[in-house]
Every structure is written in C-alpha cells, then in structure tokens.
Amino acid sequence: MQNKSIYTRFAKWASNFCGQPKVFIAAVVLILVWIITGPMFHYSNTWQLVINTFTTIITFLMVFVIQNSQNRDTQAIQLKLDELICATKGAANALLDVEDLDDQKLKEMNAKYQTMGTSARGGSDQQDTREDDPKN
Known part of the structure; x- marks a missing residue:
C-alpha cells in the first residue's frame, strides 16, 4: 500500500465514516435531543448557541474533507478515462x-x-x- 499523508488517510476515513446511515441517524437523534431540551433551558440564547456553534464547526470541517474526497475521486476518474482514450484506437x-x-x-x-x-x-x-x- 502507498504511503499516504495523515490528512489523506483521515479524510478518507472521515468521508467513509460520515457517509454511513448510522452517522446520519446519530445526527438526527442529536438534533431531536436538542429540540426536546429546549423547554428545559427555556429556549435560551445559550441553548441556541450550542447547536449553532456545533453545526457550524462540523460543517466547516466537513467541507474540506468532502472537497478532498471529491478531488481524489475526480482525479482518479480522469486518469482512468485518459487511459481508455489512449488505449482506444481512433479515439480523439x-x-x-x-x-x-x-x-x-x-x-x-x-x-x-x-x-x-x-x-x-x-x-x-x-x-x-x-x-x-x-x-x-
């Protein structure tokens, strides 16, 4: 196996992990818990700030992970298509x-x-x- 950077390995792991149904379900459960606890915290600004901060941080970090995965996938597809073009007689x-x-x-x-x-x-x-x- 090739020697990959720590970031590449992490991005691939995070992309695979976060794409699983159980992670989606966990996110939905987290949001439901947050909604249910609203009355307990009197729908305070702190209560709102917690979910806003958490989701903003996760979204910000996931943008880079997803972009890394997309870049790798796109480059791999381009290389495979280039090989097919090179191997096909009469191809442009x-x-x-x-x-x-x-x-x-x-x-x-x-x-x-x-x-x-x-x-x-x-x-x-x-x-x-x-x-x-x-x-x-």
Whole structure:
C-alpha cells in the first residue's frame, strides 16, 4: 500500500465514516435531543448557541474533507478515462486534457460533439470531423 499523508488517510476515513446511515441517524437523534431540551433551558440564547456553534464547526470541517474526497475521486476518474482514450484506437487524443481547457473552448468542443451525436442518431453518414482523426 502507498504511503499516504495523515490528512489523506483521515479524510478518507472521515468521508467513509460520515457517509454511513448510522452517522446520519446519530445526527438526527442529536438534533431531536436538542429540540426536546429546549423547554428545559427555556429556549435560551445559550441553548441556541450550542447547536449553532456545533453545526457550524462540523460543517466547516466537513467541507474540506468532502472537497478532498471529491478531488481524489475526480482525479482518479480522469486518469482512468485518459487511459481508455489512449488505449482506444481512433479515439480523439485531444480530449486527454479537456478538463484543463477554458470555458469557451469547452463550449466549442461540446457543440461539435453534440452535432456529431445528433447526426449519428439521425442516421446521417456524415463523416467524423475530429481534428486528430487520421482519416481527415
């Protein structure tokens, strides 16, 4: 197994742990306990501050954990897709780094592929117009 940083290991563990149904149920129970104790504390500002502070801290920390997990997952998916593009004969190798293009270039490429898809579904024999296609 690869040597991962402490943060990476923690983020992966926290992401897996917090995604379990039992953690969701525990959060719901915690909120119910907080609501039930409202009358006991006369719905005081301190009573409200406790839940607001707790949820704000947890939310703030979880944003970073979730973002870390999303970044790793996205990078892994991109690498797998890049490998499939490289391994597929006739694939558009220009798509290997498409996630790094600016918005305008992505819109242009999207429009081109939508046109190709529409033509293919319409039964058209229109030729593939990819720039890196060896037939063109």
